[in-house]
Amino acid sequence: MPDPGIDEVGARAAAIVENVETVISGKRDAVVAALTVLLAEGHLLIEDVPGVGKTMLARSLARSVDLTVSRIQFTPDLLPSDVTGVSVFDQSSRSFTFKPGPVFANLVIGDEINRASPKTQSALLECMEEHQVTADGVTHRLGRPFVVVATQNPVEMEGTYPLPEAQRDRFMARISMGYPAQADELAMLSTRETASPIELVDPVVGLEELQGMIRTVSRVFTSAPVKEYAVELARATRDDRQLRLGASPRATLQLVRAAKAHAAMHGRDFVLPDDIDALAVPVLAHRLVPTSRALGSHDHDSGPLIDAVVRRIVADTPVPIGSARRD
Template identity: 85%
Template sequence: MGGPGDAGRADLPLGIDEVGSLAASIVQNVETVIAGKREAITAALTVLLAEGHLLIEDVPGVGKTMLAKALARSVDASVSRIQFTPDLLPSDVTGVSVFDQSTRHFEFKRGPVFANLVIGDEINRASPKTQSALLECMEEGQVTADGTTYVLAQPFTVVATQNPVEMEGTYPLPEAQRDRFMARVSMGYPSPADEIAMLSTRETSSPLDRLEPVVSLAELRDMIQAVQHVFTSQPVKEYAVQLARATREDRQLRLGASPRATLQLIRAAKAHAAMHGRDFVLPDDVDALAVPVLAHRLVPTSRAIGAHDRDSGPLIDAIVRRIVGETPVPVGSARRS
């Protein structure tokens, strides 16, 4: 842990140990609904504490929306859900101005995006125009309508689910939209034992109905504030930049990680460190999040796609793991001096 001279931390409402304890409570609470998916649950909570946005991608029926709902119900915050469909309009997401006959003025009716945690279900089934309605919200935390800017609730996190782009009725998310998401995770199919247990626990009702919040909104804000004060040494920052630059220069990629990706990688690493009871970031924190934070932003070359063996797993994930393995780990201390 950090030593003497940790200026600016003494007045924090929560210590790092408390952040780790509350984070463990949230993970355990979500696991009562989704068993055997601790990695995905931890990644989702990491994004929430880092004030980012999460994209959950997988085939239908594996628990994408269930994960988003369980995380939302574990925190006592305002939650809204948007079911994205081809006929959904941008105003259905952000809100619309309605003329009030009594006042003779237009009144802005806020849309479902005005919540602490917004669940966007099957986001890639909506048109690109509607998808883009989330861009300003996700990046700037505000909505602009009829020349007026409305600030969104804080903290604000979008947890969006999407089906693979090969599936019927989907619109691929453009690069600009994908870059707004801090991380992307996949659920995967459950193990046989977990699937058998699911048949027993959900035979008559959903465990989601019995889920209660374990963290208040005030505690969540305190956790986020504590994460912001996690220390990142210069060598670790340089390491993150080296990883991002390596993606831009890799021969198998035609689009590498953006500077926003580097920033979000460090923010996620700080949350990861805090969840593990540390007030400083290690290179291991960066390595653990390199695939979920970077992979969805990268675009492979046609040659790389043609040469890839699909049985070996997702191409982009393999490229990121190779880059992490080839990038020298900093030798300098990660702790405060």
């Protein structure tokens, strides 16, 4: 099957978004961001208070694409082997056999990931970065695509552990759902009286089609000036007076990859600075750590500090003048 063109990628992406919105209404930005990460083969962290549809978004996206899907409910007593798998002694062959864990799927839903201990959270580090699991000295490759969609409650809530910086850095983007608008919440009371709408969601894209879309996205052209712009944004976070930890080189790579998916979903085979700007906050903010002085002087009524810092850096960084199109 030949890879789809840019126009076809945009049409299929729109079909997926429309399918997910039959379950998650009024949250188009969150749905589009989730699909952007999927097409860029990244990992998504959805952070918000309980009950606003974080897991429902992950499940409806999974059901809209015909992939192998597994779900891991993270709890304080969850062990690393419960995630990656374990070697079991086979009496008949008198040898150990590896039994794959739930991480061996195309799309892994990690529900309330920050309720597990740091030791268990670290079990995902190799999986998310290298797409493999090493057990008893043997490496087992994961399928492609491999995407983790994790949900977490704010760290101020009881029973949560903060994600370590190394794990946050492996998530391509972090988004929040927010409370629904009044009209959407009223509609929800009617549509979910007798059944959940997610049970009516059928796949609109198959595995081979999605793999073709991902390959097409990876070939989206990024000009040298746009790449330099992405690097300048990342470097500015490392020198910012309000931050003690800036964006890593991995963040720069993932920002450009996500921008390619954003461009393709908008029918373009080249990346614009606007694509970088649109994704700067969801891709960069969760990786940054503010200084204590910045936290103490921040006006919390103006929104999250890190988001404001990233928006300021984007506004202060000169936009490249060179062509973004392929010559």
